[in-house]
Every structure is written in structure tokens, then in C-alpha cells.
Amino acid sequence: MPAHARNLPSLRACIAHLEGEAAHAREVLPFGVDALDRRLPQGGLALGCLHEVAGGGNGAVDGAAAACFAAGIAARLPGQVLWCVTEADLFAPGLEQAGLPPDRVIHVEAGDDRSVLASMEEGLRHGALAAVVGDVAHLSMTASRRLHLAAKGTGTMGIALRRWRRQADASDFGQPTAAMTRWRISVLPSAPLPVPGVGRARWLIELIRARAGECMDMELEACDGSGHLGLPADVADRPAAAAGGQHAFG
Amino acid sequence: MWPIDRLRRQADSTPSAEAPLILAGRVGNRRVVTAACPEAQALGLRVGMPVSKAQALVPDLQIKPADPQADAESLERLALWVLQRISPIVAADPPDGVVIDSTGADHLHGGEAAMLEALMGRMALSGITARAAIADSWGAAHALARHVADPTVIAAPGTAEAVLAALPLEALRLPPATAAGLRTLGFATIGDLIGQPRAPLTRRFGPELCRRLDQALGDAAEPIVPLRPEGLIEVRRAFAEPIGAAETIARHIGKLVSLLCKALEEKGLGARRLDLLCTRVDNRIETVRVGLAVPQRDPARLTRLLCDRIETIAPGFGIEIMTLTATIAEPLVPRQAATSLLEEPAPDISGLIDALVNRVGARSVYRLAPVASDVPERSVTRIPPLAEPVGAGWPNHWPRPARLLPRPEPIDTMALLPDQPPNWFSWRGIRRRVRRADGPERVYGEWWKRDAELSAVRDYFQVEDEAGERYWVFRQGDGEDRTTGSHGWFLHGVFG
Numbered sequence: 181m182p183a184h185a186r187n188l189p190s191l192r193a194c195i196a197h198l199e200g201e202a203a204h205a206r207e208v209l210p211f212g213v214d215a216l217d218r219r220l221p222q223g224g225l226a227l228g229c230l231h232e233v234a235g236g237g238n239g240a241v242d243g244a245a246a247a248c249f250a251a252g253i254a255a256r257l258p259g260q261v262l263w264c265v266t267e268a269d270l271f272a273p274g275l276e277q278a279g280l281p282p283d284r285v286i287h288v289e290a291g292d293d294r295s296v297l298a299s300m301e302e303g304l305r306h307g308a309l310a311a312v313v314g315d316v317a318h319l320s321m322t323a324s325r326r327l328h329l330a331a332k333g334t335g336t337m338g339i340a341l342r343r344w345r346r347q348a349d350a351s352d353f354g355q356p357t358a359a360m361t362r363w364r365i366s367v368l369p370s371a372p373l374p375v376p377g378v379g380r381a382r383w384l385i386e387l388i389r390a391r392a393g394e395c396m397d398m399e400l401e402a403c404d405g406s407g408h409l410g411l412p413a414d415v416a417d418r419p420a421a422a423a424g425g426q427h428a429f430g
Numbered sequence: 431m432w433p434i435d436r437l438r439r440q441a442d443s444t445p446s447a448e449a450p451l452i453l454a455g456r457v458g459n460r461r462v463v464t465a466a467c468p469e470a471q472a473l474g475l476r477v478g479m480p481v482s483k484a485q486a487l488v489p490d491l492q493i494k495p496a497d498p499q500a501d502a503e504s505l506e507r508l509a510l511w512v513l514q515r516i517s518p519i520v521a522a523d524p525p526d527g528v529v530i531d532s533t534g535a536d537h538l539h540g541g542e543a544a545m546l547e548a549l550m551g552r553m554a555l556s557g558i559t560a561r562a563a564i565a566d567s568w569g570a571a572h573a574l575a576r577h578v579a580d581p582t583v584i585a586a587p588g589t590a591e592a593v594l595a596a597l598p599l600e601a602l603r604l605p606p607a608t609a610a611g612l613r614t615l616g617f618a619t620i621g622d623l624i625g626q627p628r629a630p631l632t633r634r635f636g637p638e639l640c641r642r643l644d645q646a647l648g649d650a651a652e653p654i655v656p657l658r659p660e661g662l663i664e665v666r667r668a669f670a671e672p673i674g675a676a677e678t679i680a681r682h683i684g685k686l687v688s689l690l691c692k693a694l695e696e697k698g699l700g701a702r703r704l705d706l707l708c709t710r711v712d713n714r715i716e717t718v719r720v721g722l723a724v725p726q727r728d729p730a731r732l733t734r735l736l737c738d739r740i741e742t743i744a745p746g747f748g749i750e751i752m753t754l755t756a757t758i759a760e761p762l763v764p765r766q767a768a769t770s771l772l773e774e775p776a777p778d779i780s781g782l783i784d785a786l787v788n789r790v791g792a793r794s795v796y797r798l799a800p801v802a803s804d805v806p807e808r809s810v811t812r813i814p815p816l817a818e819p820v821g822a823g824w825p826n827h828w829p830r831p832a833r834l835l836p837r838p839e840p841i842d843t844m845a846l847l848p849d850q851p852p853n854w855f856s857w858r859g860i861r862r863r864v865r866r867a868d869g870p871e872r873v874y875g876e877w878w879k880r881d882a883e884l885s886a887v888r889d890y891f892q893v894e895d896e897a898g899e900r901y902w903v904f905r906q907g908d909g910e911d912r913t914t915g916s917h918g919w920f921l922h923g924v925f926g
Binding site: 278 | 778866899925
């Protein structure tokens with residue numbers, strides 16, 4: 181085992197070299213939740229890459245939680261955000277409450293998947309944007325590779341928000357793509373409040389796939405007004421999470 | 431109607447719009463009516479009627495002298511307006527028409543129907559009565575616009591013969607004598623003519639008749655000579671050998687753009703709209719139109735925008751002449767770069783906006799801005815992507831969903847009146863139990879917009895079902911008074 185452990189970093193370096201990514205160390209965007217960041221390669225979400233986000237359950241169709249998750253990520257990057265959709269159903273006040281003010285978002289209503297992908301690539305290649313988000317149903321290996329390379333060239337973060345017309349189509353999420361990470365955001369019942377009402381939304385955040393990293397899942401509280409996720413109080417109080425729980429409500 | 435509309439648009443020259451108005455011109459020795467407004471037509475006045483007879487029929491008739499010269503000039507100006515906004519190939523079609531080749535331009539306006547609708551809307555706003563038709567050929571569109579359109583009609587490709595068959599002979603743009611002669615022979619509609627042997631017709635009426643028939647059916651070419659006003663910045667290249675390869679076209683676009691940019695620089699202008707016209711060997715013109723968000727004369731950027739669209743040019747047997755025009759040019763003054771050493775200048779994204787706009791259309795690239803309205807679907811408006819930052823957001827008292835349904839969908843519920851959230855609801859065939867809920871948030875109708883909203887009320891609730899999915903539902907009405915709404919429940923949005 182120790183021999184394996186010694187070999188692992190050199191193997192990783194070798195693979196990174198083969199992928200042509202050794203030249204520049206990637207910048208990352210930490211989530212600000214230690215328990216989550218610790219389990220991500222390099223401690224955050226890599227910039228200059230394509231990431232995939234989808235909703236779980238009914239979220240695969242409405243894409244609401246996934247949109248808030250993507251908005252929270254984009255909100256914490258400086259600059260304008262390009263959001264490409266096939267049909268306009270985003271509600272800007274809702275995005276603002278996930279941390280993304282309307283002045284920072286340029287919407288593109290592209291009509292079909294192909295135009296969405298082309299618009300995303302255009303945005304990623306431009307380089308002056310903070311992030312490019314696109315609602316796409318079908319994302320082929322070739323298309324995702326194009327987006328990933330475009331993102332790599334400029335260091336802009338690309339987020340493919342996978343969203344399908346029918347829940348049955350969501351099995352498409354298993355197909356391989358060139359994305360760096362793949363997330364599934366499912367809604368969970370919120371913690372009961374002492375008074376009648378609805379508390380802060382809670383998500384089950386699953387990292388289904390990460391290049392050079394491990395899968396994980398975690399229960400977190402949804403984005404606040406600045407785009408930060410929160411560690412739920414009942415999780416933060418557990419001994420296992422206590423060490424990294426200082427930043428839970430950042 | 432054009433001469434009347436033109437006269438009415440020239441402010442205040444007509445004291446009262448209600449009094450019937452006719453225009454009088456001379457035909458030979460007679461003074462006849464050359465145009466009559468709708469009020470006058472309703473009173474039985476017709477074009478071609480002697481003026482004295484019209485005066486006898488309607489006592490308080492307004493009569494203005496006809497001015498065909500001014501009409502033609504004004505029509506030219508209208509054509510220029512259409513050229514700048516709708517399509518690169520536009521020509522005036524006197525006495526009362528404008529012909530537009532919309533090939534390659536309609537997608538920028540969201541399709542043919544949307545383009546016509548926008549065009550008619552603008553015309554109506556300017557007080558011009560217009561009718562429009564889209565068809566395969568100039569002749570067919572001319573006939574449809576004047577005899578079928580009400581106010582617009584779009585003929586599907588390849589149906590010219592079928593739609594023309596029922597129209598009267600005058601729709602063929604024939605001299606009045608020819609039309610009258612054909613009527614004498616018993617022909618009433620274009621359909622009667624289509625199946626006839628051509629030789630006897632040509633022998634009797636000359637070649638004009640069959641030429642017009644072929645043009646209307648699209649069998650004979652009828653190129654539109656595009657309107658080119660004075661002072662338009664235009665560069666042109668003619669090729670000894672027709673070109674066809676995409677790389678060659680791209681190279682020549684580059685050369686044309688650098689020439690155009692020099693011409694623009696001399697005048698201190700930047701292009702807002704560029705038209706590339708490629709005249710093919712078979713005398714058809716392929717067009718590419720690109721729009722820019724801000725005035726530009728950067729050759730690299732303009733070349734890139736045009737080259738993105740090369741795939742839409744069908745070179746056929748080759749392109750002989752390429753013409754590049756700055757259809758709309760605006761002053762472009764040198765701007766001072768950011769002076770402060772501390773402040774990072776904001777990155778320039780106008781190039782990206784231009785690329786996106788030319789790909790998906792100007793209406794599909796936008797930013798959203800708040801509107802002071804409590805009704806959710808009215809609280810958001812679209813503004814141009816490069817508009818100044820608004821700075822303000824929406825009031826943050828209540829949670830708002832991330833996705834809003836295009837229109838609220840009715841749901842079945844069981845709820846206590848007047849102000850309890852539903853116990854359960856079923857939406858799209860799935861029944862969900864409500865575990866937690868927040869509300870009501872009362873939204874009042876905007877009576878200053880519509881009378882029907884005077885007492886309308888919506889009560890919004892945020893509900894969470896057993897799985898944790900959150901929805902935004904509302905009840906129409908306040909739960910007590912039937913006049914405030916139907917008390918039906920609707921689902922309006924999904925929270926993330």
C-alpha cells in the first residue's frame with residue numbers, strides 16, 4: 181500500500197501531462213463550505229472548465245434547484261454572466277435571491293439546443309465573462325469537448341445545466357461527456373421551524389463524477405443572497421464536521 | 431392610399447381629418463379624382479371620377495391638388511427607411527408600393543410572420559395604411575398585397591399558381607387597355623389565362639402580357655434594383671472570374687471590409703448595420719446583413735461577423751460582384767481610455783453581443799430589469815444587453831421562485847377559505863401533500879392598466895410538499911368576495 185500511495189501523485193502528474201493541463205495550475209473557486217471543499221480536487225470548483233449540473237427527481241424537468249446552484253456559483257465570480265436558454269422561463273427575482281443581480285446576467289434565448297451550444301461556445305471563447313451557463317438537454321461528447329476546450333482557452337467557467345423535457349430522458353445524464361465535474365442537486369424537506377412557515381431550502385448535493393477526484397454527496401442549505409451554500413445546523417453540530425464547520429454560514 | 435396618407439402625415443395641412451378628402455389631378459383635359467380617403471370612398475367617391483361629379487355628390491368635400499412628384503419622393507424615403515430596418519434589397523415600386531427581397535433577412539426579425547407584423551405595426555404607428563404580402567416572386571407578392579392581403583398574407587413557397595388563379599386580371603400589372611381587351615375576350619381571372627396557348631395571346635396583345643404572367647409565376651426573372659441613396663458608404667469588387675469557394679469569399683470580404691473601414695474613418699463614422707450583396711452569375715443576389723450594437727469600424731471584428739455568415743451564401747455557379755454597404759452609419763468619435771490607474775476598465779463585451787445577435791436575432795439577447803409592479807409576470811422587463819446598469823433589484827421581502835411558468839397552470843386543491851394554504855394539490859396529474867407553507871402574499875390587480883383588474887386579487891403561497899419540492903401557488907380572489915376572483919387555484923412557479 182505505501183508503494184501505491186507513493187506512486188499515486190506521480191501517476192496523477194503523468195495523466196495531467198497527457199491531458200495537456202500540467203502547464204498552468206488551475207485556479208479554483210471554493211464553495212466556502214470546508215466540508216465540501218475538502219473533498220474536491222484542489223479544494224474547489226476549477227475555473228476554465230466545463231461543469232455539468234442537473235436536478236434530481238422533478239428537478240430534472242423544471243431545473244429550478246440546478247439553476248439556483250449555478251446562479252450561486254456564477255454570483256461568486258466577478259464579471260458578467262451569459263445565460264443561454266432554449267425557452268425563457270427563468271425568473272430574475274429568484275436568481276437575484278440566489279445571489280445573481282439582474283445587471284450581471286445577459287440572457288440569450290436561442291430556441292434550440294444547437295444554438296444554445298453555439299452561443300455558449302461564443303461566450304466561453306470571448307474571455308471577458310465570469311461564467312457561461314446554458315440550459316441544454318442533450319450534450320454529446322463532441323459538443324462538451326468543444327465547450328471544455330473553449331473554456332480552457334480563456335479561463336471562463338462553463339456550466340451546462342442539464343434539463344430534459346420528460347423525466348424519462350434524464351437517463352441521458354449517464355452518458356459520458358468531457359465535463360470536469362458532474363453534479364446532481366435534489367431538493368430535500370427543509371428543517372422544521374418553531375413557527376408555521378417554510379425554512380431555508382435544503383439540497384442533497386451529489387458529485388456524481390469528478391475528473392481526478394472522488395464522488396461524494398452531501399446535505400447542504402441552498403444559496404443565500406450572496407450565492408453561498410450553508411452547512412445545516414444539525415450537520416454542523418456533529419463531531420465529524422465540527423473541525424471544518426467554522427465557515428458554515430459564510 | 432399613399433398620397434392621402436402622405437398628405438395627412440404632413441402635420442396640420444389638413445385641418446380636420448373627418449371631412450372627406452380627395453386629391454384632384456389632370457388626365458388629358460379632365461380633372462379627375464386620383465385618390466380618395468376612406469370616408470370619401472364610403473360616400474361613393476371613386477378614383478377616376480370627374481371632380482365636378484364628386485363635388486356634386488358631396489357638398490363639403492375637401493379637394494387638394496395631387497402631387498405625383500412629391501408622392502414618389504416620399505415613397506423613396508419610405509423605401510430607405512425599410513432598407514435600413516428590414517432588408518438589404520429594397521426598392522420603391524411606384525406609384526404606391528415598396529418591394530422588399532426578404533431572403534436572408536427574415537430570421538433577424540424572428541421569421542416572416544413576425545417580420546410582417548413588426549413592419550405593419552410601425553406603419554400603423556406612422557399613420558400609413560399598408561398591406562403586405564410575401565410570395566415567391568415580385569409579381570405574385572404585388573398581386574397578393576393589392577388583391578388578397580388583409581392586411582397581410584404569406585403564400586407558402588411553390589403555391590404561386592394556386593393563389594394567383596382566382597385573382598382578377600388587373601393583378602398582373604397590365605396596361606389598362608390590355609386588361610380591358612382580355613375581358614372583352616371573356617377572360618376574367620388569371621387562372622383563365624394560365625392554361626391558354628401563348629402564341630395567339632402574344633400576337634394580339636404583344637409580349638408584355640406573357641412576360642407579366644411568367645414574372646408572376648416565377649418563371650421569368652425580375653431582379654429588384656436595390657435602392658442606393660446618395661451618400662451611402664459602399665465599396666464594390668467585380669471579379670474577372672466568378673468566385674465560389676468559401677475561403678475565396680472570406681478573403682474578398684476581408685479586402686472589402688478594410689476598404690469600407692477606410693471610407694468610414696475618413697468621415698468619422700462607424701457602421702451600425704452592414705449589408706453584403708453578392709451578385710451571382712445568374713443575376714440573383716445573395717445577401718448577408720449584420721447588425722452591431724455600437725458603431726464599429728474595426729476591420730477584424732467586422733470581417734469576423736461577416737465571415738460567420740458565409741455558410742448562408744449560396745454561390746451557385748459563382749459570384750461576379752460583391753458589394754459591401756454600411757446601411758446605417760453613426761458618428762464614432764475616439765473615446766478616452768480609462769484614466770484611473772486604480773480602476774480596472776470594464777471588459778468590452780460588445781463584440782460578443784454582436785456575434786450573438788447576428789446568430790440568434792436581436793430580440794433574443796437581452797438583460798432583465800425590474801419594473802415597479804407587484805404582478806410577477808409584469809415585474810420584469812427586457813432591456814438591451816449593453817444598456818447602462820440599472821442598479822436596482824426587486825424587493826426582497828418574499829422568496830421568489832427560480833423558474834416561472836409561462837402562464838399559471840390551474841391545479842386542484844383542497845384549502846380552507848379565506849386565508850389558509852392548500853392541504854394538498856394536484857398538478858399535471860400528480861397529487862402532492864403540503865407539509866409546510868408560507869403566505870398569503872396578497873397582490874392587487876393594477877386597475878390603471880385594465881378595468882377588469884379593478885377589484886382583482888391574487889393570494890400567493892409558497893408551499894413545500896413531502897419530498898421537499900417547493901411551489902409558488904396562488905388563489906384568484908381574496909377567499910371571501912366572489913368579485914375579487916374565481917377562487918380557482920393556480921401554480922405559477924417552482925422554487926430551487
